[in-house]
Amino acid sequence: MKELMYSPAVPVSGGFVWLVGAGPGAADLITLRGKEALENAEVVVHDDLSGDELLRYCPAECEFVFVGKRAGRHSATQEEINRLLVSHAADGKRVVRLKGGDPSVFGRLGEELAALRQAGLPHAVIPGVTAACAAAAAAGVSLTRRGVASAAVLATGHECTGKSGPELDWEALAQPNATLCVYMGTKSLGLLAGRLMRHGHSPDLPVLMVSNASLPGQVVRSGTLETAAALATEAVGSPSLVLIGEIAAHNLAWLALGQHQQSLAHA
Ligand code: SAH
Numbered sequence: 001m002k003e004l005m006y007s008p009a010v011p012v013s014g015g016f017v018w019l020v021g022a023g024p025g026a027a028d029l030i031t032l033r034g035k036e037a038l039e040n041a042e043v044v045v046h047d048d049l050s051g052d053e054l055l056r057y058c059p060a061e062c063e064f065v066f067v068g069k070r071a072g073r074h075s076a077t078q079e080e081i082n083r084l085l086v087s088h089a090a091d092g093k094r095v096v097r098l099k100g101g102d103p104s105v106f107g108r109l110g111e112e113l114a115a116l117r118q119a120g121l122p123h124a125v126i127p128g129v130t131a132a133c134a135a136a137a138a139a140g141v142s143l144t145r146r147g148v149a150s151a152a153v154l155a156t157g158h159e160c161t162g163k164s165g166p167e168l169d170w171e172a173l174a175q176p177n178a179t180l181c182v183y184m185g186t187k188s189l190g191l192l193a194g195r196l197m198r199h200g201h202s203p204d205l206p207v208l209m210v211s212n213a214s215l216p217g218q219v220v221r222s223g224t225l226e227t228a229a230a231l232a233t234e235a236v237g238s239p240s241l242v243l244i245g246e247i248a249a250h251n252l253a254w255l256a257l258g259q260h261q262q263s264l265a266h267a
Pocket of ligand 1: 024105129183185214
């Protein structure tokens with residue numbers, strides 16, 4: 001029953017951990033529920049955020065624990081993060097674990113949930129806008145589209161280099177009617193494009209690279225599988241999300257209008 005307490009507004013006695021998706025970067029793209037969790041937090045365990053804006057929602061006496069990477073300093077290990085969450089919640093604190101995008105998408109949510117469950121601590125997940133959705137919005141495309149893309153696949157480019165376990169079956173992923181959303185794929189984009197072409201994709205298949213989606217430095221670049229490697233080596237901003245598939249061709253006229261430069265949030 002404890003895990004069914006979703007809302008931060010529900011009074012909780014004793015420790016509780018909310019695993020909150022911060023969204024892609026812009027402070028106004030967190031959910032209302034996520035913001036409410038920050039407003040009620042006693043401890044916030046957070047990664048690298050694009051700014052401190054979100055942390056301003058927290059009470060003045062809130063404790064911040066930074067566990068991301070910063071120049072000259074190693075990020076905390078996953079085990080250290082798990083221990084932090086468990087120990088603060090066991091001390092009776094209201095803890096927010098704030099993660100970029102959605103916590104369940106390449107966010108190591110599974111390990112943190114397992115640690116909290118093993119310790120018998122109550123917790124809830126608050127979803128966030130994942131980078132693929134923010135990138136699609138920035139580029140003016142729909143991830144799925146009737147008759148064009150019947151599936152959208154979230155994949156990590158790390159798999160392409162074998163860095164994170166067994167390699168994905170890229171042949172199976174090279175579906176004609178799907179959009180491939182590649183996280184952490186900038187470095188391996190040339191390799192990945194080569195594999196997709198070997199598995200039957202056309203060299204003309206459209207590719208979009210969206211950097212800093214939702215942030216002031218947002219840039220959308222377009223190319224094809226054939227030119228993808230060059231797209232990745234141009235001075236692209238970080239982080240970047242790659243969208244591969246026919247849907248990417250549907251934004252070209254819109255991009256030409258320069259609409260993607262507009263930022264509703266800060267207009
Ligand atoms: N949990 C996050 C993903 C973490 S993996 C989510 O749901 O979005 C980190 C990768 O996400 C980055 O390497 C990049 O590929 C992508 N990413 C995160 N924020 C982004 C942004 N604002 N613009 C483009 N890509 C982004």
